[in-house]
Amino acid sequence: MRAFMWTFDANRGHQAPLMASSVEPKNYKLHLSLSEPNCIRRSRLLTSNFLLLTSFFCLLTSALCLRAAAWRYQVVEVKPHVFVWAPEDIRDQEADPEYDRAGSAGFVITDAGVVVINTTNSPFHAREILYEIRARTEQPVKYVINTDGAPDHFLGNEVFADLKATLFSTAEAQSQMRAYQQQLVRRLDGDDELSAAMRSFHPTPATETSTDDWTLHLGGRDLKLISVPAGPSPGTAVVYLPDAKVLFLGALYENGMIPRLDSADLKGWIEFLHKVATWDVDVYIPGHGPAGGKRELAEFQRFLEFLASRPGPTPAEPAPHPKWR
Numbered sequence: 281m282r283a284f285m286w287t288f289d290a291n292r293g294h295q296a297p298l299m300a301s302s303v304e305p306k307n308y309k310l311h312l313s314l315s316e317p318n319c320i321r322r323s324r325l326l327t328s329n330f331l332l333l334t335s336f337f338c339l340l341t342s343a344l345c346l347r348a349a350a351w352r353y354q355v356v357e358v359k360p361h362v363f364v365w366a367p368e369d370i371r372d373q374e375a376d377p378e379y380d381r382a383g384s385a386g387f388v389i390t391d392a393g394v395v396v397i398n399t400t401n402s403p404f405h406a407r408e409i410l411y412e413i414r415a416r417t418e419q420p421v422k423y424v425i426n427t428d429g430a431p432d433h434f435l436g437n438e439v440f441a442d443l444k445a446t447l448f449s450t451a452e453a454q455s456q457m458r459a460y461q462q463q464l465v466r467r468l469d470g471d472d473e474l475s476a477a478m479r480s481f482h483p484t485p486a487t488e489t490s491t492d493d494w495t496l497h498l499g500g501r502d503l504k505l506i507s508v509p510a511g512p513s514p515g516t517a518v519v520y521l522p523d524a525k526v527l528f529l530g531a532l533y534e535n536g537m538i539p540r541l542d543s544a545d546l547k548g549w550i551e552f553l554h555k556v557a558t559w560d561v562d563v564y565i566p567g568h569g570p571a572g573g574k575r576e577l578a579e580f581q582r583f584l585e586f587l588a589s590r591p592g593p594t595p596a597e598p599a600p601h602p603k604w605r
C-alpha cells in the first residue's frame with residue numbers, strides 16, 4: 281500500500297501529488313489488528329488522516345504565501361541602505377476605490393533610525409513595508425516623509441504613527457491630507473461597500489510641516505525635502521539624498537504608467553523634470569512602478585510632453601502605459 285500526500289508546486293502553480301513510498305511498515309495492519317481493539321484502531325486512523333489533511337493545508341497555505349510574497353511586491357536596495365518597495369500594479373479590493381493602486385515607497389536605514397518615504401494606499405501595504413524593514417534592521421522608524429498629500433501615498437501613515445514616528449510633509453500637502461480625511465467621513469456615511477473596504481483605515485495626516493525646503497540629518501545622512509511649484513497636486517515635494525545620488529520624485533514621476541494629472545501645471549512639471557535630469561542623480565524613484573535611471577525618466581518626460589500636446593480629457597487614474605506594457 282502506498283500513501284499519497286498532496287502538495288503545492290509553487291513553480292508550476294498547481295497541485296501535484298508527492299508520493300511517499302516507504303512510510304508504512306509491511307506488517308503495519310497486522311500489528312494493529314493483533315494488539316488493539318477496532319475502535320482504537322479506527323480512532324488512530326482518523327487521527328492520522330486528520331494530521332495528514334492538516335499537513336496538506338499547512339503546506340498549501342505556506343506555498344501560497346510564498347508565492348504571494350514573490351509577486352505581490354518587490355524590494356530593491358538601489359544604493360547601500362536605500363530601499364525601494366514597489367508593488368505589482370493591481371487594483372486593491374480593500375482600499376479606497378478612487379486610490380486602489382498602491383504607490384511605490386522607500387526606506388533609508390541609518391545608524392540612528394529609519395526614514396520611510398511615502399506609505400502607499402493602505403495600512404496593509406504599510407505593514408508589508410514595516411515587515412521588510414524589520415527583516416533588515418532593529419532600528420526604530422523615526423520619520424515618515426510624504427512627498428505629497430495623495431491618498432495612495434499617505435494612507436499607510438497610521439502604521440508608523442503607532443510607532444511614534446514623526447510624519448513630515450509640506451504644509452500644503454498636510455492640508456490636502458486633512459481635506460481627504462474630512463471628505464472620506466462624508467463619503468463613508470451611508471456607503472456600506474466603501475465602509476467595508478475601508479473598515480481598517482484611519483487616515484493620518486502629517487504631523488510636522490515646513491513651508492521652506494528642509495533637510496533631515498540622521499545617522500550621518502542628509503535627506504533634503506525640496507518643494508516643487510508644479511505637479512499633479514499642491515504642496516508636492518521631492519526627497520533628495522545627495523550622498524546616494526537618489527531622488528524620490530513621488531507623484532511627479534510614474535515609471536510605466538499614465539500619471540494622475542488632476543489640475544497640474546504640465547508646463548512647469550515638464551520643466552522641473554528637465555531640471556532634475558541634470559542633477560547629480562542616477563536613481564529616480566517614482567510614485568508608481570520600479571526605480572528608474574535617466575533613460576526611464578526621459579521616456580516619461582517625453583510621454584508627458586505628448587500628453588500636454590493633445591487637448592482633451594486626461595485619465596483620472598494611473599493606468600498601465602499602453603506602449604510600455
Ligand SMILES: [Zn+2]
Binds near residue numbers: 383432433567568598
Ligand atoms: Zn499616486
